[in-house]
Amino acid sequence: MNRLKIGVDVGGTFTDIVGIDDNGKVFYAKTPSTPQDQSIGVVTGIRRLLADLNMPTDVVKEIAHGTTVATNTLLEHNGAVTALITTEGFRDVLQIGRQSRPFLYDLHAKRPEPLIPRYLRQEASERTIYTGTILVQLDEERLRKTVRELVAEGAQSIAVCFLHSYANAENEQRALKVIKEEAPKLYVSVSSDILPEFREYERMNTTVINAYVQPRMDHYVSQLTKHISEAGVDAPLMIMKSTGGMMTDAIAASKSVNTLLSGPAGGVLAAEFLSNISGYKNLITCDMGGTSFDVAVIQNGQVGIGNEGVIEGYPVMFPHIDITTIGAGGGSIAWIDAGGALRVGPKSAGAVPGPVCYSKGGTEPTITDAHVAIGFIGTELLAGEMKIDVDAARRAIQEKLADRLGMSIEETAEGILRVSNANMIRAIRTMTVEKGIDPRKFALLPFGGAGALQAVEHARALEIKHVIIPPAPGNFSAFGLLAAPIRYDEVVTYRARQDKVDLKKMENLMRGLEKTAMDEMKRDAVESSSMSFEYSADIRYFGQAYSLSVRIHDSSMSESTWNQVIADFHQCHIQTYGFKNEHDPVEIVNLRLAVIEKTNNADLYAKGKKVSNPVVNHTTRSVFIKDGWVPAAIYKRADLPVGYTIQGPAVIEEQGCTSVLGPGDGATIDDRMSIVVTVASVQEYEDCLHNLIMKAGM
Structure with missing residues (x-):
């Protein structure tokens, strides 16, 4: 029997479902998200896909899932009542933080309040020093009393973070045992399990966030597996990690911070996969859904992985795909500020009530409504399942914005898109120009339900020559879940100056990381022959506060290997900061290992067939561009064969996405069925638009 692997990605507005059968054939479905309980939308989407294919539930062999439950819990501050137990004298580290200011010149800048109030931050009598030597053994009786007091205060989850536990976790592990004995129903997160590396503030913050979101994530996973079972599906559930690898639902429920x-x-994983089966090795990815706009960079076919970040103002340390996010999506609301200026986002209409044109109760004009008002989006979406109320969108823009601004509906809609484009282009620059990357040497790859609506204009502003619109961009994130391998990331702190490095010790530490990672992979039924290993070191100039991660290409740490790592660090430093100083000594601070399941996904995107002399029917409708209404060709993407060319202005419609080409832009369907847009320069665009408006006015 032909089996089906299903990927489900939950967005702010829609839940996207992709299924791939044993022959590599891809199927898609889309359903509104259910913010009150994401698991309902997930199971509804799976049922819809199976119903569309007329397949029984027993064909499903695996479900891969990307979730925003942990992220939303942190953003909405509705996590568990969490307590902290730390080394005596250090309970205020969480409040003090670091010297860095969020806004350098703002005299009234405020850091976010700690997730744990001071009365729930308690201390334990114990002490380990940086070498791993225990100076003070854990006072277990005092700890038992502390746990009972925290339970009486209503604590639902406890974070344990002792000083230097990365060097010796004995006291922390003893504390875990004591807490489980005193309060077996409490959730407990210990830093030596969550983040065994130095920097007490970031380690504490990350452990606290894990404790804060874990109960809700655990409940969600339990509900989801229950609903999947009730739907008659008997298949393992895998959850996407922040690194782009997969982990089991049980691990996701315990190390929830890794799902942020x-x-x-x-x-981004889908884009990396597409990069490696095509000629587009350097890509800037733009994921525009209903609520957010996410940007990442793929260089030489590889996605960038970072180890530090800030989420909702909270510093965190865990491996994650390097992504920047802003509140700008199809549902982002346009509004007028106190100074009378037009603004867009970050507030979103979300899935409920959604944009005005969806007729679900929305009253505030959004980016989607602006596209509807000027003709880029027609009278229906989702292959006719969702009707679009054009008049309602135009009326909302007029009453809420245009009349107050003294502008026409079309001018206001154009203004909404220009403001949102400026915000999105700024986010792209943050990930490229500000990191020493020239975006003109990259292609832009948009996805998400709204990504291809504005991507060509982003590329034009950044002088990017090509935009690659993949098949089913609205379901692209769900597709990436199916291309993702199982992955585990390990780290150990090892600090030594360049001239005092013990290469044998480094190699032994790396062997230890390998054993830990292999044990985790084997627990998930991955054979040794199916594992690949990627080693790296965190290095800095001696005296610097922060480090750069540098790949180690040979795990047998010879003198030549170490010298190459140092040389690579200098090059990485000049690319990141614009300078290097090869005469300054360097220092290693951490060793890292990523173990990744080897997968063969070459057939996931089958090549399309070229048709000789294809006849493709299209319609025409008027769209408003800059100064007036002009005719645009309207295509159905399913009708476009390999090699077919299109000239803008044009709109390409498909079930989960709409793509827009401007005047002067050209597009070709490549052999992987992607739309490859050649972007006109600003001057070419202006000349072509002028001619079209003149012709339309005749």
């Missing part, structure tokens, strides 16, 4: 960027990771 689970949502946007799927699409």
Whole structure:
């Protein structure tokens, strides 16, 4: 029997479902998200896909899932009542933080309040020093009393973070045992399990976030597996990690902090996969859904992985795909500020009530409504399943914005798109220009339900010559879940100056990381022969506060290997910061290992067939561009064969996405069925638009 592997990505507005059978054939479905309980939308989408294919539930062999539950819990501050137990004298580390200011010149800048109030931050009598030597053994009786007091205060989850536990976790593990004995129903997160590396503030913050979101994530996973079972599906559930790898549902429920960027990771993995089966090795990815706009960079066919970040103002340390996110999606609301200026986002209409044109109760004009008002989006979406109320969108823009601004509906809609484009282009620059990357040497790859609506204009502003619109961009993140391998990331702190490095010790530490990672992979039924290993070191100039991660290409640490790592660090430093100083000594601070399941996904995107002399029917409708209404060709993407060319202005419609080409832009369907847009320069665009408006006015 032909089996089906299903990927499900939950967005702010829609839940996207992709199924791939044993022959590599891809199927898609889309259903509105259910923010009150994401698991309902997930199971509804799976049922819809199976019903569309007329397949029984027993054909499903695996479900891969990207979720925003942990992220939303942190953003909405509705996690568990969490307590902290730390080394005596250090309970205020969580409040003090670091010297860095969020806004350098703002005299009234405020850091976000700690997730744990001071009365729930308690201390334990114990002390380990940086070498791993235990100076003070854990006082277990005092700890038992502390746990009972925290339970009485209503604590639902406890974070344990002792000083230097990365060097010796004995006291932390003893504390875990004591807490489980005193309060077996409490959730407990210990830093030596969550983040065994130095930097007490970031380690504490990351452990606290894990404790804060874990109960809700555990409940969600339990509900989801229950609903999947009730639907008659008997298949393992895998959850996307922030690194773009997969982990079991049980691991996701316990190390929930690793899912904080689970949502946007799927699409970047799909882009990396597409990069490696095509000629587009350097890509800037833009994921525009209903609520957010996420940007990542793929260089030489590889996605960038970072180890530090800030989420909702909270510093965190865990491996994650390097992504920047802003509140700008199809549902982002346009509004007028106190100074009378037009603004867009970050507030979103989301899935409920959604844009005005969806007729679900929305009253505030959004980016989607602006596209509807000027003709880029027609009278229906989702292959006719969702009707679009054009008049309602135009009326909302007029009453809420245009009349107050003294502008026409079309001018206001154009203004909404220009403001949102400026915000999105700024996010792209943050990930490229500000990191020493020239975006003109990259292609832009948009996805998400709204990504291809504005991507060509982003590329034009950044002088990017090509935009690659993949098949089913609205379901692209869900597709990435199916291309993602199982992955585990390990780290150990090892600090030594360049001239005092013990290469034998480094190699032994790396062997230890390998054993830990292999044990985790084997637990997930991955054979040794199916594992690949990627080693790296965190290095800095001696005296610097922060490090750069540098690949180690040979795990047998010879003198030549170490010298190459140092040389690579200098090059990485000049690319990141614009300078290097090869005469300054360097220092290693951490060793890292990523173990990744080897997968063969070459057939996931089958090549399309070229048709000789194809006849493709299209319609025409008027769209408003800059200064007036002009005719645009309207295509159905399913009708476009390999090699077919299109000239803008044009709109290409498909079930989960709409793509827009401007005047002067050209597009070709490549052999992987992607739309490859050649972007006109600003001057070419202006000349072509002028001619079209003149012709339309005749």
